[in-house]
Amino acid sequence: VNFVVCQLFALLAAIWFRTYLHSSKTSSFIRHVVATLLGLYLALFCFGWYALHFLVQSGISYCIMIIIGVENMHNYCFVFALGYLTVCQVTRVYIFDYGQYSADFSGPMMIITQKITSLACEIHDGMFRKDEELTSSQRDLAVRRMPSLLEYLSYNCNFMGILAGPLCSYKDYITFIEGRSYHMTQSGENGKEETQYERTEPSPNTAVIQKLLICGLSLLFHLTICTTLPVEYNIDEHFQATASWPTKIIYLYISLLAARPKYYFAWTLADAINNAAGFGFRGYDKNGAARWDLISNLRIQQIEMSTSFKMFLDNWNIQTALWLKRVCYERTSFSPTIQTFILSAIWHGVYPGYYLTFLTGVLMTLAARAMRNNFRHYFIEPSQLKFFYDVITWTVTQVAISYTVVPFVLLSIKPSFMFYSSWYYCLHILGILVLLLLPVKKTQRRKNTHENIQLSQSKKFDEGENSLGQNSFSTTNNVCNQNQEIASRHSSLKQ
Numbered sequence: 318v319n320f321v322v323c324q325l326f327a328l329l330a331a332i333w334f335r336t337y338l339h340s341s342k343t344s345s346f347i348r349h350v351v352a353t354l355l356g357l358y359l360a361l362f363c364f365g366w367y368a369l370h371f372l373v374q375s376g377i378s379y380c381i382m383i384i385i386g387v388e389n390m391h392n393y394c395f396v397f398a399l400g401y402l403t404v405c406q407v408t409r410v411y412i413f414d415y416g417q418y419s420a421d422f423s424g425p426m427m428i429i430t431q432k433i434t435s436l437a438c439e440i441h442d443g444m445f446r447k448d449e450e451l452t453s454s455q456r457d458l459a460v461r462r463m464p465s466l467l468e469y470l471s472y473n474c475n476f477m478g479i480l481a482g483p484l485c486s487y488k489d490y491i492t493f494i495e496g497r498s499y500h501m502t503q504s505g506e507n508g509k510e511e512t513q514y515e516r517t518e519p520s521p522n523t524a525v526i527q528k529l530l531i532c533g534l535s536l537l538f539h540l541t542i543c544t545t546l547p548v549e550y551n552i553d554e555h556f557q558a559t560a561s562w563p564t565k566i567i568y569l570y571i572s573l574l575a576a577r578p579k580y581y582f583a584w585t586l587a588d589a590i591n592n593a594a595g596f597g598f599r600g601y602d603k604n605g606a607a608r609w610d611l612i613s614n615l616r617i618q619q620i621e622m623s624t625s626f627k628m629f630l631d632n633w634n635i636q637t638a639l640w641l642k643r644v645c646y647e648r649t650s651f652s653p654t655i656q657t658f659i660l661s662a663i664w665h666g667v668y669p670g671y672y673l674t675f676l677t678g679v680l681m682t683l684a685a686r687a688m689r690n691n692f693r694h695y696f697i698e699p700s701q702l703k704f705f706y707d708v709i710t711w712t713v714t715q716v717a718i719s720y721t722v723v724p725f726v727l728l729s730i731k732p733s734f735m736f737y738s739s740w741y742y743c744l745h746i747l748g749i750l751v752l753l754l755l756p757v758k759k760t761q762r763r764k765n766t767h768e769n770i771q772l773s774q775s776k777k778f779d780e781g782e783n784s785l786g787q788n789s790f791s792t793t794n795n796v797c798n799q800n801q802e803i804a805s806r807h808s809s810l811k812q
Contacts, residue, residue, distance in 0.1 A: 319363045320480060324586050327476050330355055331594035335521075339595070340496025348494050349467050355476035360425065363480060367422035371429055374401050375473045378433045379466060387444040387463075394437035395644065398430045399663060406667045427664060428482040429473050431640045436460065436472065436487045438644050452647065458486050477594050481587040483614040484636040485596075493596040519607035521592040528589035531617070535578035535585065542575040548726045552735045565740075566716060573719035576726055577620075584614040612636060624710040626678075626685040629718055637661075670724035670733050677721045677745065684748035685717070687755045720744050 334355075338348055360368035378398055382390045406423045442451055443459030451459065464472070464487070472490050473479075492498055550556055551569055560568070591597045592609045599611035616632040623629035630638070645657045658675060665671045696706035720740065724733035737745070 320583075323359045323363045323480055324590065327355075327359060327480070327590050328586075328593055330476055331590050335593065335595040340494070345495050346467070349471040352475040352477070352494070353467070353471045356474040356479040359476055360474070360479055364422040364425075370401075370405060370422060370426060371474055371479070372470075374398060374426060374429055375433065375470060377401075378437070379469050382437060382440065382463070387441055391434070391437040391441040395434045398433040399660075402426050402430045403663060403667070410667050423666070424481070425479055428478065428484060430664065431482075431484045431637070432473050432487075434644045435484065435640055436464070436469075438648070439487055440464075454643070455647070458488060458643070460487055477591045477596060478587065481583050482636065483584065483587055483591075483612050484640055485591075485612045489611065490596070498595070498598050518595075519598065519601075521595060521597070521607075521609055524597075524607075524609035525589045525593045528585050528592065532582050532586045532589065535581040539575065539578040539582065542571075543579075546572045546575050548572045548576055548723065549732070551723065552727070552732050552739065557739045569719045569723075570715055573722060573726070574621075581615065581617055588613050622711065623714050623718075624707050625689060625714055626682045626717065627689075629714065630682070668728040669730045670726070670728040673724035673730075673733050674722050677724070680745065680748045680752075681717050681721050683757070684751040685714070687751050687757050690757070691755050717744060 334348075334351065338351055340348065357368065357372070360371055378394050381393045381397060385393050402423065405426060409421070409423055439458050439460045440463065442455050443461040444463070448456055468491065471494070472487055475490075478485070546568065551565075551572060556568075557565075588597065588610075591612060597609045597611045597613070599608045602608055614634060614636050616635075619632040620629060623632070641657050641661055645660045646653045649656045658679060662672055662675045665675075693706070696702050721744075723736050727733050727736065
């Protein structure tokens with residue numbers, strides 16, 4: 318209840334912030350101060366004195382950045398922020414209140430941890446590494462000066478994202494605070510970059526209303542269907558003993574379908590709050606319509622219509638996927654996939670069910686990739702055959718995802734294994750057989766090709782850098798566009 322009340326208050330505060338503290342009416346200093354104080358007030362109201370953890374984690378991380386220096390601060394900040402988060406999660410789960418989400422102050426700390434580690438890497442890239450050593454996405458996001466303490470706290474603890482995020486890049490946030498989000502550049506018909514005049518600031522009202530409607534429908538669906546069809550009923554002894562296999566499969570899908578809207582509600586409401594404050598603008602589409610999806614965390618239609626594990630994960634928790642890529646996958650030379658998986662598991666928390674879900678997810682994703690690589694090309698033509706293939710893959714994907722995430726909802730070891738044993742570990746066994754019997758394409762060549770493409774694109778970036786200026790929303794747009802290509806290398810870790 319505290320969370321919903323605080324988010325609704327944040328929505329009203331966001332409208333007030335855009336109306337009365339617009340960048341054209343007040344200084345960036347005032348906007349930073351107000352955003353930070355409102356964020357800390359919401360945290361204190363929602364979590365009580367547990368909110369001090371947010372300041373402690375951010376404050377010590379800032380001291381590490383100042384003392385250690387730009388060469389190694391990203392490593393020290395990473396270890397401290399993730400370690401502090403883990404300690405808080407352990408104490409909350411195993412010492413105070415196992416299995417309950419009351420006073421779950423670790424949720425906002427997960428977002429702050431993402432911001433601390435992301436910014437530390439971006440400063441390291443911008444102030445220590447040479448441009449030719451960076452990928453195009455790292456160059457786009459690199460921070461060239463050390464933030465002040467106020468800017469740092471504002472980025473970590475602003476009222477728009479302190480409770481539920483989503484993660485955003487530091488450059489995008491500073492661009493919003495300073496009012497530079499509407500200075501646009503677009504490609505001309507001759508293929509050269511042409512700087513446009515500053516357009517009239519678009520109104521976010523339509524986008525906010527649409528997202529609030531989605532929130533209302535998601536909350537209604539969750540409160541009505543989820544209570545009627547709880548996930549826990551999948552391990553009910555009477556249900557397991559009497560239900561037929563078709564009934565078990567249908568109930569599994571519907572019960573997990575009903576569990577997703579609470580995430581839709583929280584993430585979409587957080588997105589709407591940022592939009593209401595004027596943050597989240599990502600330029601105009603080819604028809605001239607404003608796009609407000611810069612920091613959106615999910616695409617509901619693509620999630621529910623997914624015909625593959627990759628498609629589902631590409632559209633679920635998008636900003637966390639980008640964070641995993643930026644701070645881990647791109648920066649490790651030894652077993653990047655394994656290290657990214659470990660980071661994802663640690664960051665999510667210490668419930669055993671999380672780890673069971675991630676381990677199962679890796680197996681399911683690899684098996685799905687092997688099936689897709691070996692059989693999909695046989696079903697491209699004609700269109701009727703492709704439709705049949707899509708129906709089959711949608712059904713299998715939705716069942717496999719539901720099967721995979723049951724432990725994520727049940728949390729504990731015993732009920733998770735009760736569920737899997739009632740299904741005789743059939744999808745685990747099937748996944749292993751697929752990996753053993755079907756040839757798996759190597760991805761190393763794809764990785765090298767992608768890196769070569771990035772190097773060639775970096776030259777084009779340098780040529781257009783002057784026209785881009787400090788328009789960071791467009792650079793983040795480039796990063797989001799690259800996500801589809803990179804996600805295929807670590808999609809199993811995104812959930």
